[in-house]
Amino acid sequence: MKLSHRLDKLPPYLFVEINRKIAEKQAKGEDIISFAIGDPNMPTPQHIIDQLCQAAHDPANHRYPETAGLPELCQAIARWYQKRFEVTLDQNQEVLPLLGSKEGIGHISFCFIDPGDVALVPDPGYPVYSMSTLLAGGEPYFMPLTEKNDFLPDLESIPKKIAEKAKLLWLNYPNNPTGAVADIAFFQKAVRFAKKHRLAICHDAPYTEVTFDGYQPPSLMQIPEAREVGIEFHSLSKTYNMTGWRIGMAVGNARMIDALFRFKSNLDSGIPQAIQRAAIKALTGPQNCIAEHNTIYQRRRDKLVKTLNDIGLRAKLPKASFYIWARIPDGYTSVEFTAELLDKANVAVTPGVGYGNAGEGYVRLSLTLPDDRLDEGISRLLNWDRAKRK
Numbered sequence: 001m002k003l004s005h006r007l008d009k010l011p012p013y014l015f016v017e018i019n020r021k022i023a024e025k026q027a028k029g030e031d032i033i034s035f036a037i038g039d040p041n042m043p044t045p046q047h048i049i050d051q052l053c054q055a056a057h058d059p060a061n062h063r064y065p066e067t068a069g070l071p072e073l074c075q076a077i078a079r080w081y082q083k084r085f086e087v088t089l090d091q092n093q094e095v096l097p098l099l100g101s102k103e104g105i106g107h108i109s110f111c112f113i114d115p116g117d118v119a120l121v122p123d124p125g126y127p128v129y130s131m132s133t134l135l136a137g138g139e140p141y142f143m144p145l146t147e148k149n150d151f152l153p154d155l156e157s158i159p160k161k162i163a164e165k166a167k168l169l170w171l172n173y174p175n176n177p178t179g180a181v182a183d184i185a186f187f188q189k190a191v192r193f194a195k196k197h198r199l200a201i202c203h204d205a206p207y208t209e210v211t212f213d214g215y216q217p218p219s220l221m222q223i224p225e226a227r228e229v230g231i232e233f234h235s236l237s238k239t240y241n242m243t244g245w246r247i248g249m250a251v252g253n254a255r256m257i258d259a260l261f262r263f264k265s266n267l268d269s270g271i272p273q274a275i276q277r278a279a280i281k282a283l284t285g286p287q288n289c290i291a292e293h294n295t296i297y298q299r300r301r302d303k304l305v306k307t308l309n310d311i312g313l314r315a316k317l318p319k320a321s322f323y324i325w326a327r328i329p330d331g332y333t334s335v336e337f338t339a340e341l342l343d344k345a346n347v348a349v350t351p352g353v354g355y356g357n358a359g360e361g362y363v364r365l366s367l368t369l370p371d372d373r374l375d376e377g378i379s380r381l382l383n384w385d386r387a388k389r390k
């Protein structure tokens with residue numbers, strides 16, 4: 001058997017060792033509190049599930065769906081963008097439903113990147129941007145996101161030769177893993193940069209609805225010229241606790257949407273229609289569930305950030321996303337610190353370096369665990385710190 005060389009390009013998965021340790025401890029009967037996974041612990045709202053069950057009984061939804069998605073779903077997405085961002089989209093040409101946004105993020109690289117091509121990728125960042133670049137034969141050029149720059153890439157510092165060669169610019173705000181946000185002025189700068197260097201922007205925006213303190217993140221599509229150069233990926237996963245159902249969307253530049261559609265139509269046969277019906281319900285139905293979830297995340301955020309600062313880490317209150325990006329004390333690498341918390345406190349976090357070299361010196365904690373587990377995790381962190389000080 002001869003596997004493709006393409007697969008050799010994927011670096012070893014950094015979390016393998018930590019996951020092995022967690023599994024080993026659990027096998028011994030130890031209870032691990034995990035802040036490591038970004039997956040809402042709360043269920044999908046009832047009215048959405050009811051719609052899904054009803055749609056599952058309808059034989060019209062038992063057959064192959066179209067890759068392009070139900071017209072009613074494309075319309076619901078366009079209307080949601082209108083209502084939420086005052087952005088007008090052509091539902092026929094500027095909207096494409098996806099099997100979760102990860103699927104589209106992975107596949108768009110194959111629509112742009114030929115062997116040797118460059119994609120500009122944030123570091124730290126969601127791993128799929130660089131992995132799909134590598135799988136397509138391209139080279140990621142990493143843009144460091146630093147605290148000094150509020151975790152925004154410094155586009156001006158990208159060497160001219162790289163910028164000219166690059167075909168894609170990846171952005172992600174509200175950001176995973178740093179919890180940082182971007183304003184309209186930054187998006188304007190990014191659109192100008194993309195036009196100047198004739199490259200396409202992919203903005204990954206699954207956290208625009210997971211927000212705190214009344215903050216409302218913008219959409220890249222609010223920049224009038226954005227649809228000349230870019231698309232935005234969005235998802236129902238984080239907004240409506242629907243990670244398990246796999247549904248998201250890409251919106252924006254018609255040529256990019258068409259390229260992604262043509263690529264996908266050779267790989268998948270669309271999104272199960274009952275799930276599309278549930279998504280329509282989510283986007284057009286009552287929206288109070290979003291504020292309810294955010295109130296819960298905000299309470300967890302406040303407690304956890306306070307604890308982290310009390311025990312010698314440095315973390316700010318994020319305005320959006322359900323992640324805390326915490327600076328670890330000097331004298332540890334992020335992997336060493338993660339291992340120590342796991343060994344001594346039975347608490348799992350993710351080492352920042354797992355999201356890229358610029359993530360070294362940080363760990364990420366997710367707020368997506370039940371309140372009682374969060375409280376138990378906090379008391380373990382406090383006990384660990386107290387024992388260390390003795």
Ligand SMILES: *Cc1c(COP(=O)(O)O)cnc(C)c1O
Pocket residue numbers: 038099100101102103126172176204206234235236237243246247248
């Ligand atoms: C969760 C997440 C996604 C993927 O979401 P799905 O729509 O469930 O595939 C994409 N990007 C980032 C940054 C995420 O955190």
